[in-house]
Structure formats: structure tokens, C-alpha cells
Amino acid sequence: MKGLWSPAWIVRHLLATVLVIGFLGLGWWQYHRAAAGNTLSWGYTFEWPVFAAFVVFLWLREIQHERRGGRRQAGPSEQPPAERLPGTPVTVGRPVRVPTRAAAPADDDPELAAYNDYLSWLAEHPGARPADYPGHRTS
DSSP states (O other): OOGGHHHHHHHHHHHHHHHHHHHHOOOOOOHHHHHTTTTTTTHHHHHHHHHEEEEEEEEHHHHHHHTTTTOOOOOOOHHHHHHHOTOOOOOOOOOOOOOOSSOOTTTTTOOOOHHHHHHHHHHOTTOOGGGGSSSSOOO
């Protein structure tokens, strides 16, 4: 618990307290405006306390996280982190499925072969327009 009274945590506690008091105060202010006849303020009367509750939720969650030692507890479906292989994408917080093998294209598809030829031609001629392709047909 002594880690929750470090200078950084004291600032967090104060910030959370000021936000909650401020949001509840704004809700009270909107209530008085709504009671005076401003119908739009009724929505804000209920919105500001929701913001205050969200701050309390985040504040308590961060305190629990700190009390656990800053380590995230793995859920039942999570696996321990594996060593990242070169060429795999780096992600934060969620796994990425990397295909184990590339799907083999059908060799007997003439449209696919023509499209692949077109893509390789475009890669070789980066400044070319699609109409410059030698196999381009005009209709």
C-alpha cells in the first residue's frame, strides 16, 4: 500500500478527487438550470455524474493494478508471450495470427495469371499508368 502514496500517486489521487467533485458539481449546476426551465440541461444533469462514475471506475482499476504489482493477470484463453520471430508484426495487447503457410494459387486460372502479370508489370514500371500496360484493351 505504501506505493500508493508516492508523489505520482498523490497527484493521481488529487486529480481523480478534483475530477469527481468537479463533475458532480457540474451535474448539480445543470440540475438547477434544468429546474429553471432549460430543458437541454436535463440531459447534462445525468451525463456529468456518469463521467464522475467513470473516473471512479478508472481510479479503482488503476489502484488494483498497482496493488497486483503492475503485472497483468492472464485470462483463461491467454497464452504466455512467445518469442517474437523476425518479420512478425509487433502488436500491443492482442495477438496477431500469422498464417503458417501461404495459400497456393490455382495454376490453371488464366484470369489470375493475367492479373499477376499485370501486377508484376506495374511493380517494374512505377511511373506507368494502367493504360500504358501492353496488354491493355480499349473498348
